[in-house]
Amino acid sequence: MSPPNTAQQAASLTTEMHDLSTGRIRRALRAARQIGLLGLVGLARQHGLRKSVGFAAQNIRHVIAHQLAQRWDRKYGVDTAGSIQLDALTIIGPNRQFGNESVCTSPKSFDFMMHSLPDDLARFTFVDIGAGKSRTLLLASRYNFAKIVGVEFAKELVDCAAQNIAAFKADWQACHDLEIVQADATQYRFPETPLVLFFYNPFCKAIFDVVLGNIVTSLKVHPRDCYVIYGSSSHNAIGWAKPAIMRTGRFEEIAAPPMPWFFDAVRGVDYAVFRSK
Ligand SMILES: C[S@@+](CC[C@H](N)C(=O)[O-])C[C@H]1O[C@@H](n2cnc3c(N)ncnc32)[C@H](O)[C@@H]1O
Numbered sequence: 001m002s003p004p005n006t007a008q009q010a011a012s013l014t015t016e017m018h019d020l021s022t023g024r025i026r027r028a029l030r031a032a033r034q035i036g037l038l039g040l041v042g043l044a045r046q047h048g049l050r051k052s053v054g055f056a057a058q059n060i061r062h063v064i065a066h067q068l069a070q071r072w073d074r075k076y077g078v079d080t081a082g083s084i085q086l087d088a089l090t091i092i093g094p095n096r097q098f099g100n101e102s103v104c105t106s107p108k109s110f111d112f113m114m115h116s117l118p119d120d121l122a123r124f125t126f127v128d129i130g131a132g133k134s135r136t137l138l139l140a141s142r143y144n145f146a147k148i149v150g151v152e153f154a155k156e157l158v159d160c161a162a163q164n165i166a167a168f169k170a171d172w173q174a175c176h177d178l179e180i181v182q183a184d185a186t187q188y189r190f191p192e193t194p195l196v197l198f199f200y201n202p203f204c205k206a207i208f209d210v211v212l213g214n215i216v217t218s219l220k221v222h223p224r225d226c227y228v229i230y231g232s233s234s235h236n237a238i239g240w241a242k243p244a245i246m247r248t249g250r251f252e253e254i255a256a257p258p259m260p261w262f263f264d265a266v267r268g269v270d271y272a273v274f275r276s277k
């Protein structure tokens with residue numbers, strides 16, 4: 001019997017994970033059958049037509065984005081798609097309850113946010129705080145970063161990310177120094193190089209405040225250029241992350257155009273970009 005290839009290994013890891021993106025249509029049809037037509041009409045009445053149409057549209061958008069994510073994965077021989085729930089994962093540290101599910105940033109949204117950075121990134125280390133299955137690390141490798149690091153507290157996601165990094169092949173790859181680190185974000189020590197720090201709504205404000213404090217301390221001890229990209233698509237995280245970053249007095253916000261509607265994004269993304277002063 002031949003040894004399993006990377007795609008098979010990734011698939012076996014995925015089955016251990018509780019993924020809310022797969023089987024979404026099946027679950028919706030099963031629920032609709034159970035409730036029946038009259039029940040559906042009753043629900044639409046209860047919640048209002050606008051809310052019901054919005055709910056259906058959000059689910060259709062999710063299904064399309066998930067298909068596109070799987071297509072991207074097949075193209076590059078990796079496994080980054082899905083909405084992986086944290087409840088069943090092996091997590092380092094005490095902060096499971098403050099973390100958000102692992103949903104990866106869409107390729108189009110990521111490239112759009114990267115427009116706000118300088119053209120030459122050769123001095124910078126890119127760090128994704130809450131890196132999930134490593135999609136952003138792979139996407140960041142298109143840019144000429146000195147090094148790319150992902151910090152993730154769930155062991156299964158770290159294992160999956162490590163397999164992805166090993167398997168990934170793209171003729172556009174400019175940075176080949178990619179690393180995934182298993183750590184709670186609050187315990188992570190930032191590299192003493194110029195930094196691009198990426199957050200896609202990984203955790204709640206209490207954890208973000210600790211991580212932000214660590215960033216500020218690190219910049220005080222080793223003054224250097226630092227950009228922060230903060231993306232958020234739910235929980236209105238940008239609403240508290242932006243004021244928290246500005247209150248440190250160490251960053252200024254860079255004017256950035258609003259994110260367009262991209263088909264490959266599970267949800268709309270609000271984002272902001274900051275530069276150290
Ligand atoms: C919304 S996903 C973002 C994934 C990835 N950054 C991207 O944009 O494609 C958030 C990730 O943060 C991780 N996370 C949550 N709390 C964390 C913590 N305290 N330390 C490290 N990772 C954490 C979750 O496991 C999850 O994979």
